[in-house]
Amino acid sequence: MGLLNYLIRRLLLMVVILFGVTIVVFSIMMMLPPGQRVAIYLQDERVNAEQFEALIEKYGLNDPAPVQYARWVKSVFKGDFGFSVTAQAPVVDGFKQYFPVTLELVLLSGPLIILVGILLGSAAAVNKDKPIDHFARIFSIVGYSLPTFWLGLILLMIFYGYFGLFEPGILSNEYRDVFFSEGFKSFTGLLVIDGILNNRWDVAADAFWHLVLPTINLVILSSALIMRLMRSSMLESLGQDYIRTALAKGASKKVIIAKHARRNALIPVVTISGLMMAGLMAGMVITETIFSRPGIGRWMAQASLRLDIPAIMFNVLFLSGVYVLINLVVDIIYAYIDPRIRLA
Amino acid sequence: MSNEQIDKAPEAIEMKSKQHPKLQEFLFSLKRFLKNPLSIIGLTIIISFALIAVFAPIIAPPYKTDNPYQIPHKGWAQEPQPPSVENPFGTMPEQYDIFYGMVWGTRNAFKIGFSIVFFNLIIGLALGTIAGYFGGIVDEIIMRIVDLFYALPFLVVAMALVVALGRGLQSIIIVMVVLGWRQYARIIRSEILVLRDKDYIQAARASGASHLRVIFSHILPNSIYSVLIVASMSVGTAILTAAALSFLGLGSGVGYADWGQIVSTCRNYIVGPPGNRLAYWFLVFIPGFVISLFVLGWNLLGDAVRDVFDPKMRRK
Numbered sequence: 001m002g003l004l005n006y007l008i009r010r011l012l013l014m015v016v017i018l019f020g021v022t023i024v025v026f027s028i029m030m031m032l033p034p035g036q037r038v039a040i041y042l043q044d045e046r047v048n049a050e051q052f053e054a055l056i057e058k059y060g061l062n063d064p065a066p067v068q069y070a071r072w073v074k075s076v077f078k079g080d081f082g083f084s085v086t087a088q089a090p091v092v093d094g095f096k097q098y099f100p101v102t103l104e105l106v107l108l109s110g111p112l113i114i115l116v117g118i119l120l121g122s123a124a125a126v127n128k129d130k131p132i133d134h135f136a137r138i139f140s141i142v143g144y145s146l147p148t149f150w151l152g153l154i155l156l157m158i159f160y161g162y163f164g165l166f167e168p169g170i171l172s173n174e175y176r177d178v179f180f181s182e183g184f185k186s187f188t189g190l191l192v193i194d195g196i197l198n199n200r201w202d203v204a205a206d207a208f209w210h211l212v213l214p215t216i217n218l219v220i221l222s223s224a225l226i227m228r229l230m231r232s233s234m235l236e237s238l239g240q241d242y243i244r245t246a247l248a249k250g251a252s253k254k255v256i257i258a259k260h261a262r263r264n265a266l267i268p269v270v271t272i273s274g275l276m277m278a279g280l281m282a283g284m285v286i287t288e289t290i291f292s293r294p295g296i297g298r299w300m301a302q303a304s305l306r307l308d309i310p311a312i313m314f315n316v317l318f319l320s321g322v323y324v325l326i327n328l329v330v331d332i333i334y335a336y337i338d339p340r341i342r343l344a
Numbered sequence: 345m346s347n348e349q350i351d352k353a354p355e356a357i358e359m360k361s362k363q364h365p366k367l368q369e370f371l372f373s374l375k376r377f378l379k380n381p382l383s384i385i386g387l388t389i390i391i392s393f394a395l396i397a398v399f400a401p402i403i404a405p406p407y408k409t410d411n412p413y414q415i416p417h418k419g420w421a422q423e424p425q426p427p428s429v430e431n432p433f434g435t436m437p438e439q440y441d442i443f444y445g446m447v448w449g450t451r452n453a454f455k456i457g458f459s460i461v462f463f464n465l466i467i468g469l470a471l472g473t474i475a476g477y478f479g480g481i482v483d484e485i486i487m488r489i490v491d492l493f494y495a496l497p498f499l500v501v502a503m504a505l506v507v508a509l510g511r512g513l514q515s516i517i518i519v520m521v522v523l524g525w526r527q528y529a530r531i532i533r534s535e536i537l538v539l540r541d542k543d544y545i546q547a548a549r550a551s552g553a554s555h556l557r558v559i560f561s562h563i564l565p566n567s568i569y570s571v572l573i574v575a576s577m578s579v580g581t582a583i584l585t586a587a588a589l590s591f592l593g594l595g596s597g598v599g600y601a602d603w604g605q606i607v608s609t610c611r612n613y614i615v616g617p618p619g620n621r622l623a624y625w626f627l628v629f630i631p632g633f634v635i636s637l638f639v640l641g642w643n644l645l646g647d648a649v650r651d652v653f654d655p656k657m658r659r660k
Binding site for chain 2: 013016017018020021024025028029031032141142144145146147148149150153154156157160161162164281282285286289290300301303304305307309312315316319320323324
């Protein structure tokens, strides 16, 4: 009962927030003169000035903002998100094409970031002021201070430029032909998994190989925050009375760390991990741009530069939705691992 | 105070009472701050950069005095030149001097960091205080707006907004001010919620103090510290995000002394010609290293400020 009420309220709130998001993005669009906004409808046609004016008139780009907004919402409810200039395709098709590339990187780097952060953070706390603690703290403060783009460029410079190992992109040329050949079926759009399902392990290995550098980039940059939080949370947890009690009754140190200290220390980390997964998107924009991976992040970078509003609108809505949902899931997990917290 | 102390010479008593508790507290904090090697490193880094910013006209005399942020360049040759006596950090494509750009870029870096954090702080404090103090429907509306700003994918919306406003460092700063105040509003609101029902606040209200007076002389002085701690830790992040936006091609044009812009100009020269793959190492490495060092300095300083002033951390 309590949970149901809570869920309904949160979902309603989500609708309110997404409505606000559309207003914000729409306002950004309305800052532009109609002549620039008409580009959305031009696609590739060449028009003269007269036709240009006619188009502005036809699509009502001189109408008051609320009228235009209502028109836009109507078309969204019909499932029409418009045409993306940067994707050269309707927005929904563009999304279907780019999303798996991003998802693949998120699925690989997300869990790694959390795992590295938690393990390094708790190891640092258990061995406070020992070499591993110093290493972890330096790793974290440096990782926190490096510009995403710089680390990516340096990794490329060394591993691609000098050693010629990891090239940017998502597949090598020879495997790209395989991927687009007729015999190769696309099940998920995730290259590694599709490769395995098609029994082409060489394709899967090649796709995985291309994921290595971007993943390293994201792990170094993003696990720093989780590591810091885990360390301080674990230190606090190790100082509690119940740890001393467990020690006194003779439990082994290993059991105490794993069962008592770490589990309690994880609670704040869960919240941050959820938010970090949503925040990974900012890292994605830069990482995908640098490593030439045609995913949502790079698409967004291009769309913003060209003010491809339909694409921006759709993806901002999508990402905000993901953020709100992740937050909701985190709150429920939170209540589950810490019975003191009640959903109210 | 014990009898022993009272018996001492009058001067001693005066000395003791001159040490206001707030001053004592401050000296204690300062001592802790100076004991921590990391905070000393951070402070040294930031002071060095501040000196570079102040003495920029001496370190790298401008070619055009009316627009010193325009990096001088000799010719239009694309081939970047490695570090030399004349160009200590080498040159970018079109022979822009990287050293000059980094020196004058320091001024811009301070400007970016301070102005973004300062205005974020002002907006966040104002909205968070109103929400927390007045509560009710006002609180509900403001906090839902804060939720909305949290839900927006920051970098994507920031990019679109910068393009709509017109590219340039100015737009980047404005956009980051508009989008970045959310965390301060949340923190100050939760602080104020705790304070609002305290007896001394009620007493101040009952004795006829106006809302403004209560807020400025009773509420803010007691709640502002946690916000200031977060602010000190945010300068580095603000500079990183602004640099990322510049890097993506949203900054002022080529040749403007902005660190992110310099890396952006150089990003196509990662791999050198065959036989000497690392020929252009200085192009990306030096500007990026300077940005990292600057941000590291701020982060170390921010950490130290938190460790020293945060009552939850300090006496551990």
